[in-house]
Amino acid sequence: MVTTTTTAKAVVLLAVLWLWLAVRGGAAPSCSSVYNKIVPCVGYMTGKADDPSDGCCSGVKELKDxxxxxxxxxxxxxxxxxxxxxxxxxxxxxxxxxxxxxxxxVDFPIGPDVDCSKI
Structure with a gap:
């Protein structure tokens, strides 16, 4: 049998956990969110554009943040x-x-053969 006190403690524990995650920022960024930031940079990174676009640079800054x-x-x-x-x-x-x-x-090199575990 679950008592009101047990339920109240569980609710408080969940609230504290939720606040901690909110302050900490939650889980690490997902690849889909990272990809959305760097897609505007593809033209520059493949040599099809001479300079990175404003959207690309905005994405790079957002990744840094x-x-x-x-x-x-x-x-x-x-x-x-x-x-x-x-x-x-x-x-x-x-x-x-x-x-x-x-x-x-940025605090890491960019490329296909970077050992990200050493960051």
Whole structure:
């Protein structure tokens, strides 16, 4: 039999957990959210555009803001590495230059063969 006190404690525990997750920021960014940020950069990273678009640079800045913890950085890195590996015409030099062209410092290299576990 579940008592009112047990139910109340469970509700309080769930509320505290929910608040903790909200403050912490929840789970690491998903690959779909990362991909949405870097899709505007494909033209630049494949050499079809001379410079990154405003949308691309906005996405790079948003990715930087999403990286609140080491777990976030690793998740973002893994998603970008996976996307780069599947990108036909991917140019490493452009990917490496991308954050600087957008005025953003990122804490990991960009490319298909990056060991994201070492971040």
């Amino acid at each position: 999403m990286a609140r913890s080491n777990d976030d950085l690793q998740a973002i890195c893994k998603c970008i590495s996976s996307a780069a590996a599947g990108l036909v015409g991917f140019k490493r030099d452009r990917a490496v230059a991308l954050p600087g062209k957008c005025g953003v410092h």
